[in-house]
Amino acid sequence: xxxxxxxxxxxxxxxxxxxxxxxxxxxxxxxxxxxxxxxxxxxxxxxxxxxxxxxxxxxxxxxxxxxxxxxxxxxxxxxxxxxxxxxxxxxxxxxxxxxxxxxxxxxxxxxxxxxxxxxxxxxxxxxxxxxxxxxxxxxxxxxxxxxxxxxxxxxxxxxxxxxxxxxxxxxxxxxxxxxxxxx
Amino acid sequence: xxxxxxxxxxxxxxxxxxxxxxxxxxxxxxxxxxxxxxxxxxxxxxxxxxxxxxxxxxxxxxxxxxxxxxxxxxxxxxxxxxxxxxxxxxxxxxxxxxxxxxxxxxxxxxxxxxxxxxxxxxxxxxxxxxxxxxxxxxxxxxxxxxxxxxxxxxxxxxxxxxxxxxxxxxxxxxxxxxxxxxxxxxxxxxxxxxxxxxxxxxxxxxxxxxxxxxxxxxxxxxxxxxxxxxxxxxxxxxxxxxxxxxxxxxxxxxxxxxxxxxxxxxxxxxxxxxxxxxxxxxxxxxxxxxxxxxxxxxxxxxxxxxxxxxxxxxxxxxxxxxxxxxxxxxxxxxxxxxxxxxxxxxxxxxxxxxxxxxxxxxxxxx
Numbered sequence: 001x002x003x004x005x006x007x008x009x010x011x012x013x014x015x016x017x018x019x020x021x022x023x024x025x026x027x028x029x030x031x032x033x034x035x036x037x038x039x040x041x042x043x044x045x046x047x048x049x050x051x052x053x054x055x056x057x058x059x060x061x062x063x064x065x066x067x068x069x070x071x072x073x074x075x076x077x078x079x080x081x082x083x084x085x086x087x088x089x090x091x092x093x094x095x096x097x098x099x100x101x102x103x104x105x106x107x108x109x110x111x112x113x114x115x116x117x118x119x120x121x122x123x124x125x126x127x128x129x130x131x132x133x134x135x136x137x138x139x140x141x142x143x144x145x146x147x148x149x150x151x152x153x154x155x156x157x158x159x160x161x162x163x164x165x166x167x168x169x170x171x172x173x174x175x176x177x178x179x180x181x182x183x
Numbered sequence: 184x185x186x187x188x189x190x191x192x193x194x195x196x197x198x199x200x201x202x203x204x205x206x207x208x209x210x211x212x213x214x215x216x217x218x219x220x221x222x223x224x225x226x227x228x229x230x231x232x233x234x235x236x237x238x239x240x241x242x243x244x245x246x247x248x249x250x251x252x253x254x255x256x257x258x259x260x261x262x263x264x265x266x267x268x269x270x271x272x273x274x275x276x277x278x279x280x281x282x283x284x285x286x287x288x289x290x291x292x293x294x295x296x297x298x299x300x301x302x303x304x305x306x307x308x309x310x311x312x313x314x315x316x317x318x319x320x321x322x323x324x325x326x327x328x329x330x331x332x333x334x335x336x337x338x339x340x341x342x343x344x345x346x347x348x349x350x351x352x353x354x355x356x357x358x359x360x361x362x363x364x365x366x367x368x369x370x371x372x373x374x375x376x377x378x379x380x381x382x383x384x385x386x387x388x389x390x391x392x393x394x395x396x397x398x399x400x401x402x403x404x405x406x407x408x409x410x411x412x413x414x415x416x417x418x419x420x421x422x423x424x425x426x427x428x429x430x431x432x433x434x435x436x437x438x439x440x441x442x443x444x445x446x447x448x449x450x451x452x453x454x455x456x457x458x459x460x461x462x463x464x465x466x467x468x469x470x471x472x473x474x475x476x477x478x479x480x481x482x483x484x485x486x487x488x489x490x491x492x493x494x495x496x497x498x499x500x501x502x503x504x505x506x507x508x509x510x511x512x513x514x515x516x517x518x519x520x521x522x523x524x525x526x527x528x529x530x531x532x533x534x535x536x537x538x539x540x541x542x543x544x545x546x547x548x549x
Binding site: 014017019022023026030031034035038048051052054055056057058059060061062064074077078081085088120123124127128145146152160167170171174177178181 | 204208215216218219221222224225226227228231232234235236238239240242243533534535536537538539540541546549
């Protein structure tokens with residue numbers, strides 16, 4: 001059911017009462033959404049809760065859904081709001097002014113970069129640690145890019161940040177992860 | 184996975200970083216993306232899947248709350264829309280009747296009638312003759328303490344970009360009102376106690392339902408004004424009315440928007456831009472004011488823009504207003520000291536609009 005339909009068409013069909021359309025839509029987007037939440041909020045129980053809450057809100061607001069953006073963007077926007085709420089409750093807002101020294105560490109010759117010599121397992125572990133160490137806003141932007149393959153404009157739409165801000169966050173996230181991989 | 188071009192001895196390291204970052208932005212085929220794809224791909228448990236699907240199905244079995252809520256204000260608004268019209272019509276009828284009784288059909292202009300009142304018309308009693316006549320310098324109709332002004336929000340942004348700290352309580356109202364550049368009619372806001380925001384490109388009062396008599400446009404504004412005389416005094420001469428109407432229009436068009444403020448951050452501005460685009464889509468405008476008979480409840484009206492949905496109104500709670508009006512109601516509740524009501528209203532709003540990003544000035548409520 002719904003294999004030939006876009007996500008947006010499936011959502012509209014669901015809003016009209018087509019439960020099978022929801023199943024198809026859910027099957028398509030559940031993994032992406034779950035990973036975005038889980039990597040933003042590492043505690044699995046919290047991620048489960050936010051994941052369900054995101055769908056609950058999407059279901060509740062189905063009649064208001066309009067095809068003004070991609071469905072995944074709309075869904076991620078809901079999830080992002082919940083994630084940010086959670087992050088805000090947990091700790092103060094991450095400092096937006098990040099140290100410039102991170103970018104200065106990029107001049108390590110590539111052949112010496114540890115990701116060149118580390119085992120695959122170790123690289124993945126470091127990447128996960130690096131993700132967890134990122135400030136919330138940078139991690140959210142990075143995950144939206146990597147997990148959902150959103151464009152800069154779409155990330156800006158989801159997070160409510162400006163285009164240049166998103167680019168800056170991604171740049172710092174990118175640099176910090178590189179730094180952690182190089183340690 | 185493509186290898187990133189290795190920096191040569193002469194290539195600055197930063198260049199290599201930029202190249203890789205650009206590759207990262209352009210496509211997934213970068214070293215980091217490849218590494219990311221090697222991470223585990225956790226998925227929700229089957230139990231969660233079942234719960235979500237069950238919830239989706241059960242929501243379909245129940246009548247859509249959104250649909251129910253959408254129909255409620257329509258039913259209410261039909262009655263409420265006519266109430267002020269009936270009130271205005273009754274007032275006009277009463278005033279016109281009095282004026283008709285007082286002013287002989289062949290009487291000279293009222294100024295002279297008042298001055299030469301020593302020859303009363305037959306049948307006119309003294310008390311009737313002493314009813315104050317409108318003086319040539321009729322005071323303007325009562326204005327609210329903070330008169331609602333239509334605002335070109337975009338213009339306000341242009342002219343007062345650095346007024347964040349002056350009145351933080353309404354700073355995001357400006358953000359919310361940031362006009363959709365694609366729309367010809369500017370969405371606009373003005374702050375409490377009443378927020379009236381007719382589109383800047385339309386004449387004052389044009390956002391009112393067409394069923395309203397033209398003078399009824401001023402009726403709600405007089406409601407909050409202290410002098411009750413305005414509602415019972417005989418109408419000013421037509422010329423005075425026209426002049427006053429013109430003055431009001433001029434005031435409305437020229438008045439600045441003291442409550443509009445720039446967003447505190449670029450992020451907030453971007454979020455509010457998206458929000459304002461949605462809120463003012465179609466060039467519609469809205470009005471929010473406290474409901475006198477029910478503290479903590481707010482009457483809202485949305486005017487139909489050139490391409491917007493028909494005008495409608497309601498009282499919140501429970502009638503869900505349009506998004507922009509809803510946010511203003513939350514702010515008005517806060518200003519008026521109804522913090523719990525504001526918290527509930529914000530939660531209600533977020534339930535209906537889960538993709539709405541809460542503006543910074545309301546985040547403390549969450």
